Amino acid sequence: MTNGPVDEIKHNFVYLDKALSGYDARFTLKVLRGLPALRRQLDSEVLGEIIKSTYPQNDPAGQELLRVVASGEAAGTVATKMSDGTEDAVIELPSPETDAYVHLLVQIWLLHRDVPDQFYTFSQTALAHLRKYDRRSLDFVVAKIWFYYVRAAELTDNLEHVVPPLMAGLRTATLRHDAETQGMLVILLLRSYLLLNKISQAAGIISKTSFPPAASNSLAARYYYYLSRVSAIQLDYSSAFEQITAAIRKVPQSPASIGFLQTAHKLSIVIELLMGEIPDREVFKKPEFRRSLAPYLALTRAVRAGDIQQFGSVLVAEASALKADHNYALACRLRQNVIKTGIRILSLTYSRISLKDICIKLCLDGEESAEYIVAKAIRDGVIDAEINHQYGYMQSKEVTDIYSTAEPQYTFHERIKFCMALHDDSVKAMRYLSPDHAADLKEAEEAREREKELVTEIQEGTDLEDDDDFEL
């Protein structure tokens, strides 16, 4: 009954070998794509069987794996001995790719069994075991193993200890031109720093390393997400917004990425609000986002209304959700924006309004602070107005026609730039034909043959016709 997953895993071994022999990473990616489906079927029996049939009897790595798998089960379910005697065939050492893949499977199995400590220690041994290999065909699998290693550290609250190995791994990966692992490690470092609230270190990593352009898109999307988070924390909202947009665009279009998209949209909404803009309503309406984005919808409403009291109550009500998303600190910064929005609404509504009225409408402490806030809003370009200090009122300027400015050109340029980049990326992603196009050649050859035959027939045909004509 366990044949299904066992066969599938063995099938995956073949793919891994194919990737190795054909220098084609696509096969490895195919195998990794199958992981989410496969992980539900994993149990100690399946793993035990796989390990037994893959590793030679006396291989220490195989024995270690088997020990880990067996320790999770009641004694007797999985034989801890390598061979049950039925198979006499000598098994050769598995290829590094297969070896790494089996380790990865065990890791995933441990993660879902909810035994964080064992998971963490096993991840450490797995990495130490795989360090001896230096093959580019391994990159994708090893990158995954690193990922689960950090996940294990997170679960066991060991994050502080993973930074040194991550740094060492990053150096090794860079020297070996192992783009996938390099990208993964940069992301893991950023994640660890952010979770540890070490923003300056994260910023240091960003400025001192370069993310490998060859790394896969899903990694790039995550990289941009963390980049955006760091930028947002460092008050650079416009680049943070660019980065989070890039992250959302780079996400692979598959149902598995919904979780990431939700998280990214949460950050995106907060950043957009911080920039003084109101996010598109469409985003909140999408069925897959509706529930998870609900707190942010409330937040947006408060900011949009420019109602400082409403904002305060939302912040209190949704504090736990925001904290869980690590967005609470950013959301707190929105207070200024609520005021700014309020001022903007006022400036749009009234061509002239006294500072006192502003004070009352926005629930501010006094005229003086209202004056400061308005002055700041003018300086930030939120509103186009003047303050008359003598009489204590704010005078809005006429709304200028945006099409008379260079703004449309800039926007247009931005869009063209995006399209060009998209085109370039698509061109780069194109591949040559696979070498087995002999079929085409054969077809061409057949066509040529047919043509020849036709010529012959026509020649002979005319001869015969001549004769026929004559004999008639």
Added chain:
Amino acid sequence: MSTIHACVNLTAYMALSSPILALLNEPDYGLKEHALQALNKSVDEIWPEVADHLAQIEELFEDPSFPAQTLAALVASKVYYHLGDFDQSVQFALYAGAHLDMSSGTEYTNTIVAKAIRHYVDLRQQQYDPRDADDTTTIDSKLVSSIEALLENCVKSGQVTMALGVALEARRLDIVEAILREKNSTEIFYFVFDCCTRLVSHREFRNKVLFSLHQLLTADKATSDSTLVTKIIVQLDRADLAIQLFESLIDTDTPLAYQVAFDLVTGASQQLLTETSVAFETAVDQRRAKLVKILSGVPTCDYEITFLQRNNHADMTVLNRTKNAFDSRNSMFHSAVSFQSAFLLVGTTCDTFFRENIDWLGRAQHWTKFTATAALGVIHRGNLTQGRRILKPYLPGGQGSSSHSRGGSLYGLGLIFAGFGAEVLEYLQGQIIGSSLDETQDRSDDEDVVLHGACLGVGLAAMRTGDIDVYENLRTVLYTDSAIASEAAGLAMGLVMLGSQSEMAEEEMLQYAHDTKHEKIIRSLALGLALLNYGKEEGSDPLIEKLMAEQDPLLRYGGCFTIALAYAGTGNNKAIKTLLHTAVSDASDDIRRAAVIGLGFILLRNPSALPRMVELLSESHNPHVRYGTTMALGVACAGTAMSAAVDVLEPMMKDPVDFVRQGAMIALAMILIQQTDQTPRVSGLREQFANVIAAKHEDAMAKFGAAIALGIIDAGGCSTTISLENPQTGNLNMKAVAGLAVFLQYWYWFPLAHFLSLAFTPTTIVCVGEDLKIPEFKLDCMASRSLFGYPPRLEEENLKAPEQLLTAILSTTLKDKRRARARALAKGEKDPENKMDVDDAPKASKDAKEKEAKETETKAETKAETKAGGKAEKDQESESGSYLIENMSRVVPWQREHIEFTSSPFEPVVEHQRSGVIVVRQTKPGDYKVIKTLRQASNIEDETEEAPLPRPFMLPVE
């Protein structure tokens, strides 16, 4: 201080890196040093932050009063290492002094060491070979000393080859010499020699190393390895060293001296051989006289032709079938048959095909006649004793031959004596001087043709002699500016000066190529220039640059061949780059074709890299590039039977463009030459070639290619291969490479295809005694017989073929008849032409039938013979799968390693020599019969008229 310690202890937590970094701002050196020490320990984790303080650390390093400068250097180096700036990292690491243990084996030190070596090698190469005159690269003395220390450590820890490799790369002759002196072992010497010939791309430096290697080798007589010394002499091409070697050997170990002489004959230039023999000519002593005789090359040539004559396994059925399938009135098809017969029988002296097919020969017109007559020369290649007499009827002054056969015979004479031209050179030159002196008169076309043949003949006979007189005579012909004669002269000038890089010749030829209006002359001069620069590598770069920048595509074409020949077999990256660039970017198809072909020459020694490289080119939209791919593969992989190359070529046999198919077939034949049915696909290919020839609607070009391919694949009666690298001396076979380059010009001028004969090398082992006679004895071949058999002859199909022919003719004749009747009725008279056809058909079929009967008869005979012989030999076959072979029988290249002397009464002078002429010593007493060579036979019996032409399978003549 306690607070500092607290900080240092806490550095495990990188959150506390800032206090340490803050210490750098303290004025006190002690604190700074402490900070650096702390940083040095934790820099791997906190480098992103430390990077912001790099300027401070660098300042400390430059501060002469700071006590821990080296520590600052180390920290800076590590930070730069993490930042990925390896050049800076290496720079600082050099100043880290004792703090940095280069042999600690961490990732950091390994990277630093690797980068430092790379950096040093780059600098040294630049210094050794500066691009500009004012390029004065200086190398940091720290770098030099640390690299030297590193190499010393390498040698001490036993990694000698590694140290030698780096030293050679870095052009450090002094270090190489020091290591060689210290580790005086043959293995190391061979390693250095191999590295030099295969990996050191700078010619001048390579020669320097080889020379010092030679000095070291010969300094100590006891360890001196004459095989290696010979190889070095051939590489250096220096006669004085050869003379020195012979002087030391001739009296102490005469057989070894002879062996060396034989090796030199196959590998060394003619110039070296002449100079060496001149030194010994005056000696009266018999040994030296014999040495001079060997050095003349005549004995080797004699052995080879005797071998080929005795081991002719050419299948005449194949040839006859081609002849019958082709319309001999078509000049292209006639030439194709000439070439096929010439290649099939090269060096076998078996000219029965020509004698039996006089009427076919008679149908040759103009240049076809030229080609056919020259083919006779190819068949008698190396027949120094009788060659001239055989061609006599066709030579000028012979019995009423046409000018084309006169020209062809002069060309043929050159082909016979190619490389051994002393005997005929004067005669051939006489032909040139005779015609070209009367410049005042206009020469007739006839004389031009004769002159064309004479020039080619002179070029071949005087190949690579660098003889100025010959060159000047040819130049006189060139300056007459006649398209036909001057074309040959231009090429011949290149052949005479082959590989000499004579400045005078280069200048004159280039100048004339600019002056003349005849494209033929320009092209031949361009190729001549390429030949002139053979093997000159970077020495020919100025000419290459000049040629590749020419407006005239014909000269750029020559430029491509110059790159190909100058860098032949070196695998030089720069040359490959230039050619690949030209192959895809030049406007002219001819040049793109030549550029791709050039790749084949450059990768001669490393052919396995080629199929992958040209895979995409083989699918180019441009048929000329595709054709170039076929020829590149054919040249580089010739004789290797490499399956990767065959995989690329096989689909190209079905290319829609006719000349690509032609190229694919020729290249396949070159690659699969001498392969038996043990190699998959070979028998199928032979069939495919035959099908192309027989096919009715196949294009003429493809048929031409198929005919030549059939000739090549069984060249020299299945007893020759195309081997461009000398197995004995390890250098390139210059004659063969040049021959191939000229052969490829058949694209423009069919007669030049005969040059391929220069590339065929007999595959045999000839064991000779000290008396230079060939004893008759048997050698062991430690492998199964079936691996090295001859290809099976055509039999069954032979029976069917005439039948098909018969029906085919009948159907067409019927139709012809009907049509003729129709026309006759219309015209009211009979068409004479048609009548002839009708008459011919039955006669032809009758001929075929007769022939078939005759052939089956002979077949039965030979079959019986081989059966009996096979049975006898089978008894001798032991269980281990080994069997015995005769001395001087066919030994294909991949068979050599299986040959042993265990049970034979002789042993070779040089233990592992398994190719070419082997001098042997008798170990068991006894008298042995001697196989007579052609020359010996003709000297003793003085046979008149025709040379004896032994039939295949005849038992050795006593």
